Amino acid sequence: MSVMSGRVAVLIAGPTASGKSALALGMAAERGAVIVNADAMQVYDTLAVVTARPGAADLARAEHRLYGFVPAAVRFSTGRWLDAVAEAIAETEGRPLIFVGGTGLYFDALLNGFAEIPQVPEAVALEVQQEIQALDAGERLALLQREDPETAARLKVADPQRVIRALAVKRATGQTISSFQDAPRASMLESWKIERLVLDPDRDVLRARIARRFEAMFESGAVEEVEAILAQHIDPSLPAMKAIGVPEITDWLAGRLSREEALRLAITATHQYAKRQRTWFRNRMGDWPRQ
Structure with a gap:
């Protein structure tokens, strides 16, 4: 493209x-x-x-x-x-x-x-998800090795989403996801x-910003948004349902967490996400100017 x-x-x-x-x-x-x-x-x-x-x-x-x-x-x-x-x-x-x-x-x-990569029918992806949900990392990798050994060999970690994606593509198209990934591409x-x-701010500065922002979110509509998305009764495995803040506020609304616990867990999850982002940018965008 x-x-x-x-x-x-x-x-x-x-x-x-x-x-x-x-x-x-x-x-x-x-x-x-x-x-x-x-x-x-x-x-x-x-x-x-x-x-x-x-x-x-x-x-x-x-x-x-x-x-x-x-x-x-x-x-x-x-x-x-x-x-x-x-x-x-x-x-x-x-x-x-x-x-x-x-x-x-x-x-x-x-x-x-x-x-x-061709769009995979939702029913196929859901079937694979249900099949692997009780498997540990080793069992997931073994299943993928049986159906798509080339892709299995490329995975450093058999995380569920990657395994689901690879198996769903193979079952829906008859081709491995690796074959699509290796096709010529253009920028x-x-x-x-x-x-x-x-942008690469000081880690302590970033941690303080994250904490302030989530505290403000809890006061300015985040809870109402989570109530609205829960009212849609959509599949909890969908990406929007995993947005940081949604699981934590959901557990608070259900009485499984206190407000303070939900806020603390959401802030911690955001810190962890920021760390993963920094690692990606460092490894994949090492030659980009920093500010």
């Missing part, structure tokens, strides 16, 4: 609460640019506060694309995000684009192309002028 243009794209990556949105807003105002979401959780509707989507004041300052446009009941993918990016590129007619977010895979796919931004930046 390639969109030729010669346009300018600014890519701002960074861990959660690192100040990416504020920086993007300032740049957009200076350049007349459009801000494009590159965060896998901020694509979902219902969870504006929980996922820290731009608020009304931010939306009024600059045009934003790909925020809150996917129903929470949908299992959205990187490939579908790229399709949406292609539409945004076509509709913004030559204006600079600022991609901002914390999902490293989105940036990797944008710059290096992405394997065009969507092949002819663009690209500026890259990773």
